[in-house]
Amino acid sequence: MNRPHADGLPRKRHSGFTLIEVLVALGIVAIALTAGLKATASLTRNAERQSDALLAQLCAENELIKQRLARQMPGVGDTDTDCEQAGQHLRVQTSVRPTPNPNFLRLDARVFKDTDVLMQITTVMGRN
Numbered sequence: 485m486n487r488p489h490a491d492g493l494p495r496k497r498h499s500g501f502t503l504i505e506v507l508v509a510l511g512i513v514a515i516a517l518t519a520g521l522k523a524t525a526s527l528t529r530n531a532e533r534q535s536d537a538l539l540a541q542l543c544a545e546n547e548l549i550k551q552r553l554a555r556q557m558p559g560v561g562d563t564d565t566d567c568e569q570a571g572q573h574l575r576v577q578t579s580v581r582p583t584p585n586p587n588f589l590r591l592d593a594r595v596f597k598d599t600d601v602l603m604q605i606t607t608v609m610g611r612n
Contacts, residue, residue: 540574540595540602543567547576547593548607557589557611572597587611 501509547565551558558580567574579592587610594604 535570536572536597536602539569539572540597541605542569543574543576543595544593544603544605547578548591548605551578551580551591551609557609558591560589567595574602583608 546567560580560582562580563578565576565578567576575596577594577596579594581590581592583590589609590606591609592604592606595602
């Protein structure tokens with residue numbers, strides 16, 4: 485039973501939330517969840533990109549070290565090799581180009597994942 489207030493009007497009893505309050509709260513929660521989902525997706529993409537860059541660097545350095553360990557100057561031109569690191573299949577394109585000094589060659593190792601270039605490393609190799 486409602487008791488009258490001091491001004492003689494009956495008191496209103498509030499119980500629960502209005503529909504508008506609930507909808508506003510749901511909207512705020514939806515926005516927060518969407519922002520969290522986008523942040524998580526961004527972190528996942530960054531981790532994948534960093535992992536790909538590390539694997540590409542390993543493949544490129546392996547090809548350049550293989551050229552150095554051959555103990556002879558490589559022939560000028562391009563070669564393609566497959567490289568598998570951590571279950572991923574990458575392709576390494578090695579380019580050997582002459583330099584103005586005939587005692588040195590320029591070696592470029594470019595690593596591809598499908599058609600995307602992940603990394604390129606360039607070095608100069610001299611006669612041993």
